Every structure is written in structure tokens, then in C-alpha cells.
């Protein structure tokens with residue numbers, strides 16, 4: 001029952017994607033029917049060739065028979081060409097469409113979706129499942145249809161030709177086909193296993209090579225070589241099993257099919273000798289028998305594929321129908337309400353737990369507001385909930401209680417694009433893409449010219465080191481930006497934020513990876529940038545936020561104090577402790 005349901009769901013998904021290509025599908029079906037029909041006529045042509053050409057001894061008959069035969073072959077060739085081209089085209093096109101829509105849809109889902117569903121699993125789903133669908137739409141489906149047609153047509157021809165022989169044949173078919181299917185399935189299962197093993201080997205290899213420095217620093221080479229050999233040997237032994245089954249399969253196919261043909265020849269030969277049928281009849285009978293047996297084999301082989309593909313389609317459907325729990329509103333413009341002129345951001349009795357940790361409050365009944373143009377620093381021990389505030393501002397998550405207002409409107413009223421346009425974020429971990437520096441900086445503003453990108457880099461004190469790279473701004477930064485130091489990466493992130501030119505800056509430990517000299521330069525660049533803008537700065541190092549308009553001290557999701565540095569030294573024990581630790585340490 002479940003299978004029937006799965007197949008239905010899977011096929012419905014496929015139909016949605018197939019619908020735009022109705023015309024191509026129609027032509028493919030025509031080509032399919034024509035080729036199946038022609039293939040079936042070839043048997044009749046064969047009978048004609050033997051009886052009218054060969055056994056009757058007539059040269060003219062032979063010529064005519066050959067002409068008919070060649071005509072059929074020609075139609076078969078052209079039909080097969082069209083069928084193959086169209087069916088494969090549809091397979092590739094539909095899978096390309098599926099990949100595009102799944103990717104586009106995934107990018108709209110909230111981060112919490114990816115906490116419940118691991119990105120690497122989703123990635124393998126998209127690649128493996130779509131590849132499976134491609135092979136099914138682009139071949140298995142057409143094999144199933146063509147062979148079903150040939151099966152029905154072949155049996156019909158056989159029954160008309162010789163009822164008794166057909167019954168013998170139909171009794172023989174399972175004897176030949178069942179063992180072949182049995183071994184065929186085993187071979188397929190084992191080749192899947194062996195692919196998995198090879199994937200494991202590949203994963204192992206790429207991990208070791210990616211982290212070569214760690215491997216060598218810990219002198220781990222011998223151990224890794226041993227583990228790799230183990231993985232390779234495992235892949236080998238799975239392959240050997242597959243080869244064994246494949247060899248058995250070949251033996252079975254030859255033994256059983258040839259014996260089957262032998263039995264048919266014996267019965268058929270008896271009928272020819274008794275004059276019951278002509279030699280041409282026997283030849284075409286054999287031809288149809290082979291077609292029927294082949295069709296049974298082909299259909300049963302691809303049935304497994306179809307079922308697997310339906311599972312794959314269902315999983316893709318699941319991804320496509322996943323709903324984001326973060327839905328944007330309709331407000332497209334950032335319009336400060338008159339009464340909210342001064343409070344650009346207001347956190348109102350905010351309580352929040354991350355979806356993966358529903359029992360742990362990252363923020364607890366927290367309220368404060370920020371004035372336009374104000375620089376507010378957030379300080380507090382690790383895990384206090386500082387970065388969480390940024391995540392809520394950007395609506396990666398929604399609070400369970402309370403709300404945040406931006407220029408007087410609840411965040412939920414803004415469209416997600418309009419909302420996120422108001423913030424320029426410098427995250428704790430700078431994410432770089434394996435693209436040029438231009439592309440990495442331009443991430444903040446796709447329309448930015450090279451000049452404005454360079455200008456932003458200059459302001460972030462990054463121009464100098466970028467110019468010294470092999471190809472300057474055209475240098476690719478490598479996967480994860482491995483070619484840059486921590487401080488350099490951070491300056492790229494700051495340049496990005498400068499380029500975005502949003503009214504509110506969110507700096508999460510923006511200068512933490514910089515040496516004292518770079519830090520003062522970046523700070524010098526940040527200061528004029530922050531002028532006239534509202535900024536919310538998370539800092540572990542208090543020295544960087546001494547000039548903030550207000551410092552908010554957080555601990556365990558609460559605000560425990562706020563004020564200026566001097567006020568807090570007086571009023572807040574935790575702040576005083578943090579300050580003592582840092583300033584005394586730096587004084588030493």
C-alpha cells in the first residue's frame with residue numbers, strides 16, 4: 001500500500017515538472033510507438049524474407065523482401081534516433097528545472113530548517129536523487145513503455161501465429177527470466193554498495209588532503225595510509241562480490257536463454273517438419289519469442305528503478321514543499337514613524353530559545369531601545385546572548401515572546417529583503433567564497449563598480465594587502481579564504497559592510513582578529529563610517545568600545561546594567577571584573 005502511495009506522490013511531482021514539455025513528450029511518444037511497431041514488423045519482414053525470398057527460390061521475391069526489410073530498418077533507425085534524442089533531452093531538461101527550483105526554494109528557508117536537516121544530506125539528496133530521476137526520465141521510463149508495448153504486441157503476434165507454441169513459450173519465459181531478474185537485482189544492489197564504498201574512499205581522501213597540515217603536524221600519515229588502505233580494500237571486496245554475481249548472471253543468461261531457444265527450435269522444428277508451419281513462420285516465431293523474453297526482462301529490470309525514482313521524487317517534493325517559518329511582511333520601505341523618530345530599534349520584552357534547544361533561554365525578557373545615530377556596545381561573558389540579538393534583528397529566527405520594532409514597525413511587517421537591507425553585518429566568522437576579491441567584496445552590492453569596491457577596501461585598511469596579492473583584486477581567495485590571515489579576512493568583511501552602506505551597522509567582534517596596528521587603522525576607518533549611522537557593537541575587548549554612547553552589559557540572556565564605561569565601573573560588578581581583568585592584563 002505504501003509503495004502504491006509513494007509511486008503516486010512521486011509521479012505527481014514529476015508531472016508538475018513534465019507539464020511544460022508536453023509537445024516534446026508527445027513527439028517522443030509518437031517516436032516510441034513507431035519504433036516499437038516497426039520492431040514488431042521486422043519479425044513479419046523476416047518471415048516474408050524467408051518464405052517468399054529464400055524457400056520459394058524467387059530472386060524477385062528476395063529483392064522485394066530485402067527492400068521491405070531495409071525500409072523497416074530505416075524507419076526503425078530514424079524513429080530510434082528521435083526517441084533517444086527527445087527522451088534524453090526531456091530527462092536532462094526536467095532535472096535541470098528540478099535542481100534550479102530546489103536550490104531557489106532552499107535559499108528562502110530559515111536557518112532553523114538547516115539545523116534540523118543537515119546541509120550535506122540535502123546536498124547529497126539533490127545530487128543523487130536528481131541524477132536518479134534523470135536516468136529514469138531520460139531512459140528507464142522510455143524503456144518500460146517501449147518494452148511494455150513490445151511485450152503486448154509480441155504476445156499478440158505469437159498467439160495469432162501459433163497458439164500451442166505460444167503457451168509453451170509463456171511457460172518457458174519465467175524459467176529464463178526469474179533467475180536473470182534475481183541475479184540482476186543482486187548485481188544492482190552490489191553496484192550501489194560498491195558506489196557507496198567508493199564515495200567513502202573519496203571522502204576520506206579529500207578530508208586528508210584538505211587538512212594536510214594537521215595530518216603532517218601530528219605525524220598521522222602512517223595511520224591515515226592504513227585507514228585509507230582499509231577503505232580501499234573494503235571497496236575492492238564489495239566489487240569482487242559484484243563481479244562474482246555478474247559472472248553468474250552472464251552464465252545464467254547464456255545457459256537459460258540459449259536452452260530456451262533450443263527448446264523452441266525443437267518444438268518449432270517438429271511443426272515445420274510436419275508441415276504445420278513454414279520455416280519463415282518458425283524464424284519470426286523465434287524472433288517474437290526473443291522480443292517477448294527481452295521485454296519481460298527489461299520491464300522487470302527498470303521497475304526497480306522506477307520505484308527508487310519515485311522515492312527520490314518524493315524526497316525532492318519534501319524539500320520543495322518545506323515551508324519557511326520566517327515569512328516576510330509587505331512593508332517594502334523603511335519609513336520611520338513620527339513618534340519613533342528617535343528610537344530606531346526597540347527590543348520589547350524579548351524571550352527566545354533556539355529551536356534546537358527549546359529548554360534553554362538564550363534571551364530572557366529583555367527590553368531596551370537604541371536611538372538613531374547612537375553607538376551601543378554589547379558586552380558580557382561568552383554565551384550571554386549578544387550574537388543572538390543580531391540573529392533576531394536579521395530575522396533568522398523569531399522570538400517566542402515579545403517583539404522587535406524597527407523605526408516603529410514590528411520586524412514582521414517588513415519584507416525580508418527590505419528589512420535586511422537596513423543592516424550591514426560584520427559577523428564573528430568571516431565567510432569568504434572561492435571567487436575573486438572583487439566578487440567577495442561585491443557580495444554586499446552586486447551593482448558596485450570596481451572603483452567603489454576599491455574605495456571601500458581602502459577605508460577598511462584592506463587595499464594595501466589586496467594589491468599585494470598575485471593578481472590584486474582578481475585573485476581568487478580559495479575555498480574558505482585559506483589564503484588570507486584572520487585579520488585580513490576580517491578587513492574584507494568590514495569592507496563589505498562599508499560597501500553595503502546600510503543605515504544600521506551590526507559589528508560582532510569586528511576587530512577581534514586584528515593586530516594592534518591594523519586594529520587602530522580599522523577603528524579609524526570604522527569611526528567616520530559609524531558617524532551618522534546607528535551601530536550595535538559586540539565586543540569582548542572593552543578597549544574597543546570605550547567611546548560607545550552606551551554600553552549594555554548582558555549575562556545569561558538578561559541585561560544586567562547599562563551606562564557609560566565610567567558609570568559601569570561604579571555600578572556593575574560584572575563589568576568592573578571584566579574591565580579589571582582586561583585592563584590590568586594589558587598593563588602587565
Ligand SMILES: Nc1ncnc2c1ncn2[C@@H]1O[C@H](COP(=O)(O)OP(=O)(O)OP(=O)(O)O)[C@@H](O)[C@H]1O
Pocket residue numbers: 354355356357362380381382383384385386387388389
Ligand atoms: N544555533 C544555535 N542553536 C542552539 N543554541 C545556540 C545557537 N547559537 C547560540 N546558541 C546558544 O545561545 C546562547 C547565546 O549564544 P550567543 O551566541 O548569542 O552568545 P554570545 O553572547 O554572542 O557569546 P560569544 O561572545 O561567545 O559569541 C548560548 O548558550 C549558545 O550556546
